[in-house]
Amino acid sequence: MTSKLTGTVALVTGASSGIGTATARQLAEQGASVALVARRKDRLDDLAAEITAAGGTALAVEADITDSAQAAAAVQQTVEHFGRLDILVNNAGLMLLGPVVGADPTEWERMIAVNVQGLLHTTHAALPHLLKAAEEGPRRVADIVNISSIAGREAWNGYGVYNLTKFGVNGFTESLRKEITQRHVRVGVLEPGGVATELASHNDHKPDIREATATFYEQTEVLQPEDIADGVAYMVTRPRHASIGELWIMPTDQA
Template sequence: MQNTSKVVAVTGASSGIGEATARRLAADGHRLFLGARRTDRLAALAQEITTAGGTAAFRRLDVTDAAEVTDFISAAHDRYGRLDAVVNNAGVMPLSPLEALRTTEWDRMIDVNVRGVLHGIAAALPRMRAQGGGHFVNIASVGAYEVSPTAAVYCATKYAVRAISEGLRQESAGDIRVTLVSPGVTESELADSISDPAAREAMKSYRAVALPASAIADAIAYALAQPPEVDVNEIVVRPAASPQ
């Protein structure tokens, strides 16, 4: 199994899975371009990586803004001369029952979780086609396979990411690889965005058993490390002690 250095752009890299992925991929020798809204965290992470001997740069990124995503991908390509992979990781999870009618939060989930992934694909796909190949790693959730109370809209966005990923795979056989990574409960700041009191309380017990973010980073690293003729399409990672 080869593991040559690749140029990888990571969205949502300021915390959680994105941050852990940046550390893991840098340790594997990949060159990273990191994006998120919290540039102070990105700066600290990039400095940590470079101090350890890795290669990382960053740029502020709001994935809901198509122009910003295009500029982010262009900056990654300009800095390193190519773009081998994009990890579409940015996501939000403000859970609530539908009857709460938190429509602003619904819109936010759709904008970040679905449009954000589409913006990443739209920005990077032409460049990957032009250079003869590339790899999209789209982060979904076990919510892409099952629905639970208070998570209807969140799960809908993750079902959408799953469908988009499979469509892209079928349309891109031969040059563009596509991997869907679906984490179970994972240590992250996702639950911090839950404003509904009942949903927030329920999430405390649901998240009592959680994977470290590094476990998801390991799955992403595995998919990226495969030789060109191998396309790892779907990886579901759950805590061993959890039935969900």
């Protein structure tokens, strides 16, 4: 039986944990060959072996996408290995919370580098290949899914620069959607609420924030990475004539 994504190639950033890992598994189950991109090569190798053992196809690509040359090389390695690129999932993200007053600007720079510049680097490198795939079989359509956040829809005290990056992702996604979707490269944004991933642990060195996030996760039945992976799979498996521009997935307790 042919799966919906048989014959296609997907690249997932931030594939070494959480939403990225779950998305890579889901796309492989749907028949896509998957390039796993992140910095933690050991985890990528383990995931690639798992996908292969389950009958899928995966390639581990170690790269720091905040470096434009490494992001471009990751895309090029994917295309050279698999021969094409049909789906890009920009998932890599960093969340460092706290007030703007008295903040450490290096934390802002790190978030902007991962959440914004990394997404731009991979998208820029991938676009020529996605446009080409949209003109060819097997589907004659290609997809970009940018993983944003509810923090791209609503701003909160203490989330200032994280909000900035996610509002920026939403704005960039909408502009790019208007630029290229009629060329059958669909561009969509997926905005999760609370998900059980490593994201909150990025603030473990800040006791007040660690306590607040721990309380939220204790009191909320949060989403699992697989819930978001299901959303990504839904977006990229729509028929050619249907484009999902925005998908907002929230824990019922948080909605």
